[in-house]
Amino acid sequence: MASVMSSQEFSLSVADCPLIQIEGWDGTLAQFEKGVSASLGTKLPASVGETVRHRGLLVVRVAPRHLLLALDDGIEAPSLAVDPDLGCSVSLGEGRVRFSMAGAGIARILSRCIAVDWHAPAAAPGRAVQTSLHHVPVLFLRTGETACDLIVPRSFSRSLADWIADSAAASCA
Numbered sequence: 176m177a178s179v180m181s182s183q184e185f186s187l188s189v190a191d192c193p194l195i196q197i198e199g200w201d202g203t204l205a206q207f208e209k210g211v212s213a214s215l216g217t218k219l220p221a222s223v224g225e226t227v228r229h230r231g232l233l234v235v236r237v238a239p240r241h242l243l244l245a246l247d248d249g250i251e252a253p254s255l256a257v258d259p260d261l262g263c264s265v266s267l268g269e270g271r272v273r274f275s276m277a278g279a280g281i282a283r284i285l286s287r288c289i290a291v292d293w294h295a296p297a298a299a300p301g302r303a304v305q306t307s308l309h310h311v312p313v314l315f316l317r318t319g320e321t322a323c324d325l326i327v328p329r330s331f332s333r334s335l336a337d338w339i340a341d342s343a344a345a346s347c348a
Contacts, residue, residue, distance in 0.1 A: 184280035185343045189336055192273035192326050195244040195252060199262035204240055207261040211242070214255050224302045226316065235303045235314065243314070245273070245326060272332040274339065277322035280346055285323070287342040291315050309338050 199207030212219050217229035220236040227234045231250035235243045240262075246252060257264045276285075282293035289306045291298050298304055304315045313335075314326040327335050 184346075185278035185284055186276065187336065187339060187343070188275045189332065190248050190273050190275070191269055192248075192271045193246045193252060193269055194267040194271050194326070195246075195255070195264055196267055197242045197244065197255065197257065197262060197264040199240045200260075201240065203261040207240075207257075210258060210261065211255065214257075215244075215253055224297055224304060226301055226303050233316070235316070237303065237305060237314070245271075245316075270329050271326050272329050274325040274327060274332075274336065275318075275322070276325070276339070277319070279321055280343075281321050281323065284339070284343045284346045287346065288339055289313065289315060289325075308335055311335060 197211060199211075208219055215229065215232070215234065217227055217234070219242065220227050220234055223236050223238060225236050231247040232253065233245040233247075235245065237243055244253070252266065255264045278284075285291065285293065289308050291304050291306050296302075298315070298317050300317050300319050302317050304317075306313060306315050308325065308327070311328060311331045316324040316326065318324055325335075
């Protein structure tokens with residue numbers, strides 16, 4: 176899946192975004208994270224909202240014991256051997272789509288769509304925030320000063336893309 180919308184103030188591209196969800200059990204987090212970190216070959220984000228990028232993989236801490244691994248387009252999923260006594264991992268497959276957005280007007284456009292303060296430290300570049308767009312849960316990933324990604328459920332991707340396009344048109348009018 177790939178589509179593109181572009182203007183001088185705003186661009187939107189849409190692509191598949193396979194996800195892997197991993198979670199450590201209460202009381203085993205240190206050992207669980209040590210194993211996952213070794214398996215991925217990178218350190219894990221320390222706090223909720225923090226992200227770590229490594230070899231086409233974005234590791235996002237979405238809760239104290241819960242991580243999401245978002246794969247870049249064309250990247251093969253890493254093999255994770257999670258000890259079931261320490262936690263679990265599950266592939267969410269192709270159930271998500273990544274909206275990559277950029278442009279000088281992005282903060283104004285997104286203010287019509289999601290409840291994230293673009294200027295707050297929690298939404299700074301390199302940070303992630305779980306929010307919703309038109310009552311659909313989405314993961315907001317700030318990728319730059321005037322850029323971000325939204326990871327959205329595939330089943331809502333067309334209507335959410337239309338919603339964002341309408342907001343962009345209204346903001347640029």
